[in-house]
Amino acid sequence: MGETFTHRPVLLRECIEALNIRPDGVYVDGTLGRAGHSAEIARRLTTGRLIAIDRDRAALEAAEERLAPWMDRVTLVHGNFADLADILDGAGAAGADGMPFDLGVSSPQLDDGSRGFSYMADAPLDMRMDQSAGLTAAEVVNTWPREELRRILYEYGEERYAPQIAAAIEARRMERPIGTTLELVDVIKGAMPARALREKQHPAKRSFQAIRIAVNDELGAVERMLDAAVPRLDPGGRLAVISFHSLEDRIVKLKLAGWARGCTCPPDFPVCVCGKKPQVKLIGHKPILPGEEELNENPRARSAKLRVAEKL
Secondary structure, three states: OOHHHHHOOOOHHHHHHHHOOOOOOEEEEOOOOOOHHHHHHHOOOOOOEEEEEEOOHHHHHHHHHHOHHHHHHEEEEEOOHHHHHHHHHHOOOOOEEEEEEEOOOOHHHHHOHHHOOOOOOOOEOOOOOOOOOOOOHHHHHHHOOHHHHHHHHHHOOOOOOHHHHHHHHHHHHHHOOOOEHHHHHHHHHHHOOHHHHOOOOOOOHHHHHHHHHHHOOHHHHHHHHHHHHHHHEEEEEEEEEEEOOHHHHHHHHHHHHHHHHOOOOOOOOOOOOOOOOOOEEEOOOOOEOOOHHHHHHOHHHHHOEEEEEEEO
16 A cells, blocks of 8 residues: 555545534544544644554654654543544543544554454464454354355455355365365365456455454444544534445445434334424534545545434
8 A cells, every 4th residue: 555545544534524623622533543533633723632542563663753743732541432432431521522533443553464464464463453352264164054154255355256166165164174264265266157257356355354343343343433522522522434345435425324313213102202302403414525636646445435423
């Protein structure tokens, strides 16, 4: 990945504008990464405070340098944004005026061949964003039932050859465990028809995405994060979520729509009996997409969608 898009997050200007940053506000960057959003928020604060969270200790260490000019107003937290409520309690923050979440996997993790995310470099099958977490890609690949592997490959990777790949993984691991990324690539390629191997996209890309999502429980974490974020936003506070694939975007879209609607009664009920009131208003009914200039600079931005909601 080139320098242009490791240092500048996708939709950065749009996200910062959407947050309506107040110099004395409290903000939570739930996905610190390369600290692109955090730096833009921190430099706009005077008496305000920024709490920045990441699962990856390497990201937190790098951020200390990047955010050095503003560290008097920044709290760095090693944790999973799914545990947002506990993290805010631990940081002594009752609520927040804005919360950005960039759900893209940070480039340094993917670029670090030794972490096992890449299908281009040989490494142990790991794929943990948080190196202290228990579940590894090796465990998923070697111990999860064939049917469960097929399901994650199909659902999380949208891999049309999921049944064949799951069967091939099962057959190989009965001979010996699959230990490294390139061994797994070899199994995946062997399960796919010749025409699929000639496609422009790397044949293992979708499967690796699926296994990474499973190892890190990325979709479950997004749901738990959203459920925790909305109650902790102060009135007028903004939630800004950037997603990069349809599975995440669907979760964000449905959750925000539900909070904006409030009432959960069946449509044929003459009056509301649930008593649930809208908690947010949607800022724009369509997601914000990258402009032409950004797409030219950074092809990775193509799938990005920013959705914004304001607490009522």
